[in-house]
Amino acid sequence: MRRRDSRPSTPPRPSTTFVSLTGPAGNIGDALIRRETLEWAAGTSDELVAYTGDAPDVWLTQLSIPDDAVVLRSKKSVPRWLWLLVTAPRHPVLVFEAGEIPLDRGNGVRELVFLAETLIVRLKGGVVVRPPRGIRAPSQPSLGIHRLATRLSQVTLWRDAATLATARTGRLAPDIGFSAGIRPGLDWNERTDLIVSLRGARPLPDERWIRAVRDSAERAGLGIRTIVQVREDEDRARELAELLGGVFEEWGDTDPLVQEERLRERYDAAQLVISDRMHVLVLAALSGAVALELVPQPTAKIREAFAAIGLDRVSVDASTSDPEHLREALRPTPERAAEVVERVRGAEASLAGIRQMIRAGIRRVRA
Structure with a gap:
C-alpha cells in the first residue's frame, strides 16, 4: 500500500x-x-x-x-x-x-x-x-x-x-x-464655445490665422476660450486669448485631476476645438466636439492617428490653405460632429x- x-x-x-x-x-x-x-x-x-x-x-x-x-x-x-x-x-x-x-x-x-x-x-x-x-x-x-x-x-x-x-x-x-470614456456632452445647439489650445514651443500664429479663427467664431455665434492641457502651454494660451478676444482659463494651482475634469466639461460645451496637441483633440472628440489641427506645416502624427480610426480632414496646413479652405475647415457642423462620434465609438x-x-x-x- x-x-x-x-x-x-x-x-x-x-x-x-x-x-x-x-x-x-x-x-x-x-x-x-x-x-x-x-x-x-x-x-x-x-x-x-x-x-x-x-x-x-x-x-x-x-x-x-x-x-x-x-x-x-x-x-x-x-x-x-x-x-x-x-x-x-x-x-x-x-x-x-x-x-x-x-x-x-x-x-x-x-x-x-x-x-x-x-x-x-x-x-x-x-x-x-x-x-x-x-x-x-x-x-x-x-x-x-x-x-x-x-x-x-x-x-x-x-x-x-x-x-x-x-x-x-x-x-x-x-x-x-x-x-478614456465617451461623454454625451451638450446638445449641438447648446454648445457655445470654440476652444483653442496650442503648443507654447511653436511660434505664435500669424494675423491671417488669428483673423480666420475670430471670423469663424463670429459666424457660428461661438465664444472663444483658450485652455491649458499641458502646463508649458499656459503662457501661449494667455497670449492667444488676448489676440483672439477670448477668455483665458489658467491651470495655475488647480489639482491635475480637477483640471482634467474641468477641461472635459469645457469640451462637452464646445462645437469646435483647435489644437496641435493630439490628446487635446482626442478628449475633444470623446466629448462630441469637432476636432481640428490647424497650424502651419503640421506634423503627420495627428492626421495619421485619426486616420487610423477612419476620421480624415482633422489636420489642415494653415500655411498653404486659401481663405475659402480655411473657412470650410473652421465651420463646425452637427453632421461633422456626428461623424466624429461614430468613429470614436468604433x-x-x-x-x-x-x-x-x-x-x-x-x-x-x-x-
Whole structure:
C-alpha cells in the first residue's frame, strides 16, 4: 500500500504583472494614456509592479495607481526592476507604456534594456504587451533593436499606419486615449464655445490665422476660450486669448485631476476645438466636439492617428490653405460632429476588444 505523503503542499507563488508608467506630471494627455495603460495591466496578476521613473507624488494620484502596488520611483530603481523581472514566478506579464517612442541614435542603450526585459519575460513563459504607440525619429541601431523586441512580443500595437510600416510587425489599433470614456456632452445647439489650445514651443500664429479663427467664431455665434492641457502651454494660451478676444482659463494651482475634469466639461460645451496637441483633440472628440489641427506645416502624427480610426480632414496646413479652405475647415457642423462620434465609438469598441483578447491570452498561458 502506497504511503500517503503527509508533507504540506507548497502554495503556488503569486503571479506578477510589470507595467511601465513614466511621464511628465504637467501633461494631462500623457497621464491619460498612462492611466489607460494601467487599466490594461490591472487585474491580470496577483501582484502589480509599476515603474514610474522620477514622477512626483501627484503623478501616482493622477494615474490612480493601487495602494498595494509595488511602485519603483526613480531611475536608480531600474536594477531592482530588472531583478524583480528575473526572479518573478513563471508566466509574468510585462506591459509597456503607451505613447510616442523616440528611436534616435541616443536611445540605443535604452532599447537594449527593453529588449532584455522582453527576453526575460518570454524565457519565463510570460506575456509581453505593447499598447498602441507611435515611433518618432527612427534611426539605427535603435530601430533595429526595437524591431527585434516587438517581434518577440505577443501583442504589438501601433496607432498609425506609417509607424506600422516602419516597424514591419504588429497591427494597427486606435490610440489608447480613445478608451478614456465617451461623454454625451451638450446638445449641438447648446454648445457655445470654440476652444483653442496650442503648443507654447511653436511660434505664435500669424494675423491671417488669428483673423480666420475670430471670423469663424463670429459666424457660428461661438465664444472663444483658450485652455491649458499641458502646463508649458499656459503662457501661449494667455497670449492667444488676448489676440483672439477670448477668455483665458489658467491651470495655475488647480489639482491635475480637477483640471482634467474641468477641461472635459469645457469640451462637452464646445462645437469646435483647435489644437496641435493630439490628446487635446482626442478628449475633444470623446466629448462630441469637432476636432481640428490647424497650424502651419503640421506634423503627420495627428492626421495619421485619426486616420487610423477612419476620421480624415482633422489636420489642415494653415500655411498653404486659401481663405475659402480655411473657412470650410473652421465651420463646425452637427453632421461633422456626428461623424466624429461614430468613429470614436468604433475606436472605443476596438480597444475594448483588444483588452479582452489580451486577458484571454494571459489566461491561456497560465492554464
